[in-house]
Amino acid sequence: MEDPVISKIKSQFDKKGNPSKIPLMSGKKFFEARSEMDGVYVDNLKKEPFLPWEIFTEAVNCIKENGGKVKKGNATNSRLGDPNLGLDTLEGYIASKVYGCKIGDPVLKRVTPVTSILAWAEICKNTRGQIGLLSEEKEVHTSESKKETSQAFTVEEKKEGSTVDSVYIHPDNKPTEMRKLEAELEEKIQKIKELNQQTAGREKEIGRMKTELGAHEKLLLEKNTELQALQEKFTEKSEEAKCLESKIIEKEDEIESVKEELREKVENIKTLKEELSAKEKEIEGLEESISMKDKDLKTLAEEVITRAGEMKKIEEKLTLKEKKINTMETMLTTAEENVKKLEKQLSAFEEEEKLAVQLREKEEFIKQLKGTLASKEEAFSRVSEENRKYKMQQKLASEGLRQIEEKKASKKWWKRL
Incomplete structure (x- = not known):
């Protein structure tokens, strides 16, 4: 026949x-349990989720052996x-x-699912720090324990009165001192x-023994009063212990939740570390590329400096050319004035051959001056073109320097990162 607890x-x-x-x-919280032929499988025991049917039977036996309630x-x-x-x-x-x-062995925590299933099956009442049988189970246990007690303990001779017999009803619940006294009384x-x-005739000795027994009874009564006081203190301490156990259980639940949060934080830290290492590798690559760019910028800066020196030389040449052109222009203006004067003189002396010859010479000289002026204009246009090219190169050089400064500023920004 199947065990009633399992059924x-x-x-x-x-x-x-x-x-x-x-x-x-x-x-407020739940766990999942699945009934199988060999026992129950639960999802809140990670290492060993299996609970055999025997565990529930033995749990009920443990509660019965401890008077219907156990820690x-x-x-x-x-x-x-x-x-x-x-x-x-x-x-x-x-x-x-x-x-x-065995004593000293570590124990896997299984009491939470076992007590929860017994309470869910309406076999036990699950409270803070302890579990007890429901009223039906208690009545069955009380009747069985009474039968066992009546069979185990028989009342001895009532020669010394009912007080001595009452001492021996529950010897297991008394402290060691009481047991010693009871053993002495039994002896x-x-x-x-x-x-x-x-010796039936030794009444005096029996009387003496009765007096000794009475003294022992008095001592036993005093010990009983002390025992009652101790029991009251023990009940108070047990109540305090129950409160402490309930607080400990609450703290354990909080610790479990904190552990779960800590595991999640550790996982997040690992992912962040991986992302950080990837970012560091990217930054290293960027620093290498920045160093290459720096080298390029240095070469460009050197080229710009050399070009700037060349541009200065060209500017000096241009200034010299402009000075020459200015002097030629002044000479040209003076020559034109002389031509005008000669033209006036020629107009006054048209009849004279000398004047004509002089005029022809002057015209030849004017032609030469015009040719010189044309060559000077061509040189001036070339100088203007060179000046335009120089200004363009200077603009490009300033643009290159600006880009160098921007790249240096971006490099400083990356270094700050």
């Missing part, structure tokens, strides 16, 4: 669907047997019973029995 979980999958979304304790335990940065991961916790119990872990009672069997 209930399977029937819940049949009702809600397979796979199903299982809510966590907060009810969950915390496997984060802990080993089996640590204060927060003892065998009396659900996580530690499952690790020991199902997975065969005393045993001695009394032996004395009753051996």
